[in-house]
Amino acid sequence: MLSGPSGCGKNTVYEALKALDPTVTQTVSATTRAPRTGETDGIDYYFLSEAGFREKIEADAFVEYVRYGENYYGTLKSEVARLLAEQKTVVLIIEVNGARNVKRIYPEATTIFILPPSMEVLRQRLVQRGETTDEETERRIRIAETEMECRDQYDYRVVNDDLDRCVRDVYHIINNA
Ligand code: 5GP
Numbered sequence: 359m360l361s362g363p364s365g366c367g368k369n370t371v372y373e374a375l376k377a378l379d380p381t382v383t384q385t386v387s388a389t390t391r392a393p394r395t396g397e398t399d400g401i402d403y404y405f406l407s408e409a410g411f412r413e414k415i416e417a418d419a420f421v422e423y424v425r426y427g428e429n430y431y432g433t434l435k436s437e438v439a440r441l442l443a444e445q446k447t448v449v450l451i452i453e454v455n456g457a458r459n460v461k462r463i464y465p466e467a468t469t470i471f472i473l474p475p476s477m478e479v480l481r482q483r484l485v486q487r488g489e490t491t492d493e494e495t496e497r498r499i500r501i502a503e504t505e506m507e508c509r510d511q512y513d514y515r516v517v518n519d520d521l522d523r524c525v526r527d528v529y530h531i532i533n534n535a
Pocket of ligand 1: 362363364387388391422423424426431432433434451452453454455456457
C-alpha cells in the first residue's frame with residue numbers, strides 16, 4: 359500500500375515503479391468524485407454516483423471504503439482478487455484510514471508512506487495541479503497535515519525529493535518484502 363498526502367507524488371512514483379517492474383499493478387478504486395481532466399472511467403477509477411456507491415456497500419463489495427472530504431473512495435474485493443489471481447504485485451494507493459483497515463485484514467501487506475520534501479512544496483504542487491478550487495486546495499492541505507501525523511504507523515517512509523531515488527527505494531522495499 360502506498361499512502362501520502364495529495365500532491366506528494368505517489369501516482370508518479372507508482373508509474374515509475376511500474377516501468378521498473380511490469381508485475382506491479384494498481385487496483386482501480388471506486389469513487390463518487392468527479393473525473394479530473396484526462397481521467398477515464400475504469401482506468402483511473404470506477405466513477406460512481408453516491409447511490410451506485412451505496413449499492414456496492416450494501417452488496418459487501420468493498421475490502422475497505424472511506425469518506426474523504428466530500429466523496430467516497432473504496433477498494434473493490436473483485437479488483438484485489440483478480441490481480442492476486444493473476445500473480446500481480448498488487449498496489450493499493452489509498453489514504454491513511456483505508457490503509458489502516460486493509461493492514462488489519464492483510465497484516466502481511468507492506469505499507470509505505472510517501473512524504474513530500476516539505477509542506478510548502480506540497481502546497482505549490484496542489485496549486486499547480488490547478489484542477490481543484492482554492493477552497494479544495496486549502497481543504498486538502500488541512501487533510502494532508504492530519505495524514506502526515508499517521509506516517510509513523512507505516513512500515514516504511516520514503517521522501518519524494520528526488521523521484522529516481524524515491525522510486526528505487528520503494529522498488530527495493532517491495533522486492534525485499
Ligand atoms: P484523489 O481524489 O486525489 O484521486 O484521491 C484522494 C485520496 O483518496 C488519495 O489519497 C488517494 O490515494 C485516496 N484513495 C483513492 N482510492 C482509494 C480507495 O479505494 N480507498 C481509500 N481508502 N482511499 C483511496
